[in-house]
Each structure stands twice: as structure tokens, then as C-alpha cells.
Amino acid sequence: MTDSFQYTCAAQDGKARAGTFSTPHGILETPVFMPVGTQATVKSLTPDHLDDVGAQIILSNTYHLYLRPGDDLVAELGGLHQFMHWNKPILTDSGGFQVFSLSETRKITEEGVLFKSHIDGSSHEFTPEKSIAIQQNLGADIIMAFDECAPPYDKVYNQKSMQRTHRWAERCLNAKTRTDQALFGIVQGGVFPDLREISAQTIVKLGFPGYGIGGLSVGETKDEMNAMLEVVNEILPENKPRYLMGVGSPEDLINGVLRGVDMFDCVLPTRLARHHNAMIPTGRMNLKNNQFARDPNPIDAVCDCYTCQNFSRAYLRHLIAAKELLASTLISIHNLQFLISLMKQSRQAILDHRFQPFAQSFLKNYKGN
């Protein structure tokens, strides 16, 4: 299995890494941003749009696909790649984050998590073995260990939860049978450097072809997130990819790359698009604002996405005012290409050994979230 999932570091600049990671559906060039297709579709976009914006890999959600349409159905139809017509790499999460978010309707035991469906209230249980079985049915290139993403500030709870997550990680390793999928372990430990250290050491000792860094961007400060990344990446092996889970603001991406992160995912770009916000180098642009009503300029004059090459702010604002679906599509295209290009530019800057000034210049100009 490990033969198929090789990480190679092509260049390092400070802690920042430019690398490649091989999967059965192609080689990822890292650092990379992964668009999220929760329900086997990146909202409002076709797979062709995803190709156009330069997506190398997408993420899909085990919890959602298990409930609807069902992982058995996806398997019967040839797996997630064929089902959604995406022939490049896919990563699925473990479902853990979603079931733990159902705080009112779930119960955690050593065995796993009992929860009720948000769709129809029906009862279900996820265990490490069940999560792996579902992810094997879905058939992504990269699958994730079943973990608990604990609230960041309760040390006693984080210690207890993290140790259970470690036991679950081992159960996931034992449950996995497919050799054409890479299982990533996940480091937890809240905002506590000593817990993060223990977690990273324990998960690394179990041995995975890649590592997720979980439990960040969930309420802690940016300084705390950055501090945890520094602790964890000091321990994670240099010859494996590092994935900062659920992180997607431009400044968090740059800060992550500065600290040696290789992979990111977030619903932010497509969610912002549905709320009329375009991502730009200085922050966000709310295209619903009156000031854009007669503005013939594109969102960003230097952006080469389909939206910026062909449509004015005035047209996008018209689509928003007229409640036309095309608004979400066009702004999603721009936002995804913005984040994907930011990672491509970062990669090139690392290869050229100019990533430090590139990152500093970006962070200096960036005003918003």
C-alpha cells in the first residue's frame, strides 16, 4: 500500500514545503487546497468547473453520504469517483466531526458514537470499524481515522478524548482492508502543547502514510492554532503529508504553509459565494452592495478565473438581486480558484525559495477574514 502513497518533498523554504503525493487517481502537488463536496457535489459546480478552477483533489463527507444516498448504493454504482464523475483524487473524512457536532443527540462510548440522523431522526452508530467500512465503500483515495474533535479549552476532557482517539486510530488501522486507499491518522489535543506532543508521538508511532491535524479552527485564537501547528509539525515525519483539517481562510492557509502544512480543506469559499461574498487579496467583497450596481470591473482585475475573465461586478450584483442561481456558481468559481491559486503560487514561491517574503507580503495586505 505504501508504495502507492509516496510523499516527496521537492523543496523546503523555512518550514514551508513544496511536495508531491501519489494516489491511485493521480499525483497531488502540495501545498494544496481541497474544495469540499459534502453531498458528492461541490455546491453549484459541475466537475468540469472544478477542473477549470484547477482543483487537484476534493473532499467529501462520510456522515452525509452514509445517510444519503447510502455508502452501499455508492459502492454499487462504482464508488464515489464514478458516482459523481470526478476522476481525480478524493479524500473522505471519517464522519467523526459531524456526529460529534450533533451535541444534543449523540452519546459517546469506548465503542463509538450513537447518534440520530439530522434528516429523519433515525438512530445510528459510528465506530472506528464502521467509519472505515463506509469509507471503503465510498472508495476515496485518502480516508481518515475516526476521531473526536473535542472543544479546545477543556484540558481534562481533551486528554481523555485524545487517548480514546488514539485507541480508535489503532482500531481503524486494524479494520482497513483495501490497499488502494491511504488511511491518515489524526492528531488531537486541543490548545495544549503537551497533549499535542503526546498525540503526535502516539499517532506517528502507529504509522500512517499521512497525518491530519484535527481540532483546530474550532474556536481557539489564530495564535493558538499557529502554536499548535509548530508543536505538531516538529514531530510529524518529514516524509509524510500533513493535512490541517477544516481550515480555509486565506491567512490560515498561508500561516499553515509557513509552519509546514501540505493540505487544507474548507467549505468557506463556496459558502461565502452563496452569501454573495467574493474572496480577494485584501479580504472579502460583498457583491450585493449598491456600490457595485454599475461597476463594469471584474471581481479582481488580475484574476484569470472564468468569472473574472467574463463578467462584471454589476452583472454579478444583478444576478444576486434577481436571486439567480448563476450568482452562486460564478462566485464559487472565483473563490475556489482564488484559494487554489494561492496554494499554487505558494508552491512556486517555495520552489523559488522566496516564500517568506511572499507570505509576509500577502499577510500584510490581507485585512479581513
Add this chain to the structure above:
Amino acid sequence: MTDSFQYTCAAQDGKARAGTFSTPHGILETPVFMPVGTQATVKSLTPDHLDDVGAQIILSNTYHLYLRPGDDLVAELGGLHQFMHWNKPILTDSGGFQVFSLSETRKITEEGVLFKSHIDGSSHEFTPEKSIAIQQNLGADIIMAFDECAPPYDKVYNQKSMQRTHRWAERCLNAKTRTDQALFGIVQGGVFPDLREISAQTIVKLGFPGYGIGGLSVGETKDEMNAMLEVVNEILPENKPRYLMGVGSPEDLINGVLRGVDMFDCVLPTRLARHHNAMIPTGRMNLKNNQFARDPNPIDAVCDCYTCQNFSRAYLRHLIAAKELLASTLISIHNLQFLISLMKQSRQAILDHRFQPFAQSFLKNYKGN
């Protein structure tokens, strides 16, 4: 002006015609189906999708664009082609159909129609001159005379309304100043052959580069519609295109072509798509039905649209169940390509002088609306 808007009949098979019509943004091959982009967007599709499905020309609505974003704004931004990034031909309607539909809030005089906006209740007046001025601001290749689409069965009212429509047609001709737009006259007269005859003769005498046939598919039977087409097309000149307005069911298209119609438009394919219905040679397929839950087949195995080439009925049903926007996009792509291809196939059949059996075979297999 007429030099730019030449209709050439390449072949005739019975009454069915295969022709070309030249416009400033390209040559239409007829018969042709025109997708409707009411608010300067064909709902849920990018202009690239429209290219992909083979759209030669789209229709947009004067009433909607006048109210929002405003025709002056569209003009300021370079006209409708540039505004919505569609560089092929566009046709705008006159706004008449929409304002006459506002039956509770409009008042008709010889001068024009007073009406209230469906968006904010504000008062407005459309006159023939105003309609032409708006359509000149929008800048479509083909613009339509301001007419009244009367209820089909009231003969006294139809006679009175039709005569006013004729006077308005003349006022439209006098109001028009742009030479890069073709103004089509419109024949009215309800379901009454004698009125249709008078209307066709009167409008032809005024002299237009093309003719709309209005007031059909508004409640009359299909036999009545076909009878009116036969009366009118006997009178319309052979060297000008004929446009059956607002008609879009597959059988109506075939019946129209059989009777010498060249152009059609309708919201049906995109509206059906938003309600989960795919158009197929035998009628409609409701993709929300349970029977498709595990169906690996495309909507139509012989269709070469993007949707049928890449996605199963099971996937489309999943998108519908999950309320994902991509369902509308993918089914719209299929439905539009279905109607556009139907007209392309009809054209080829006419050129090959086998349209009569082609049409009969299609109508025989077609079960429903």
C-alpha cells in the same frame, strides 16, 4: 438594415423549411429552438453550458430587464451581449406578454399599457415607442413589436385588440432607429382563421424582416394552434423567418416545423428541470421517483449531452433528494440539448427530404407533455 438580416431557404420538405438567417452576431440555422434567459441568464447555466448544448441564440425578457437591472444600466455596460457574456445572437421580446399578464394591475389605452411592477408595485407605462427604446438599449439582434396577446376565444375582443396591435406595429417601425437590429412584426387573432388572415396580411403589408406568430399556446387546443399556423404561414412571405412565440413542448415544435415555422422559444426545458423532470423522446421522466434510486443508466442512453455522458439517474436523484443546485444545472443541460438537437435533427431531415417520416415517427412515440 435588411442586408444584415437575410433569410435563405436551403431546402423545403412539404411545408417544413431548413434555412439560415443572418444577424450581426452570427448566422442562425433554422429550424431553431431558443433557450430563455429571462433575467439575462438561462437559469442555472453558464454561457459555456449554452455553447455546449448547441444553443445558437437565446431570448431575454424586456419587461424583467427594464425593471431590473434597468435597460439604461445594461446599455451603459455595453449592451446585453457583453453584460451576460453571450456573443451569439439574442432576441428580446417586447414586454407586452408580461405586462398583459399582470391582469390585476394594468390598464390598456390606445397609447399603451399602464402597469405596476411585480417587484415593488411601482407604476410604469409601456408604449410601442417605449418598448422599442428599451429594446434598443438592450441591443439584441432581433427585437419584437409591442403587441397584445389576447385571450384566445373572445372574438370581439380579439378583433379590437388585434387592430390596436397593428397600429402599434406601425408605431414600432417608426420608433426604431438602430440599423443593427431586426424588428419582427407579430400576427395575432386568437383562434379565428378570418382574424388571423387579416392580421397576417396587415402585418406583412407593413413589411418586417421576420414575423412572430403570437397568441398561441395560451389555452387553445393543439388542433386549434395547428390550424392557425396553417392559415398564417400561407400568408407570411417565404423569404422571411417565422417565429412561433412561447412554444416549447417537443410535439408542438415538430408540429410547428411541419407547418413551416422556423423559430421557437420556451421556458419549459429549464422550468421542467427545476422540477426534476427530464425530457425524453417518449415524454417526461420524473427523476425524483424512487424507481431511479439505484439506476446506473443515464437519462437517455442515446443522448450525447454532458449530463447523459457522465451521470446516472441514481446520481441525479440523489442530488434532487439532497436539494443540491447541481440537479437543476444537469437536468437543464439535458433538456435544452434535447430540444436543440430535436431541431437540428429536423433540419437535417428536411435537407435530406425525409422530414415527414421523421416527424411521424417522433409524434407516434411521443406520449406526453
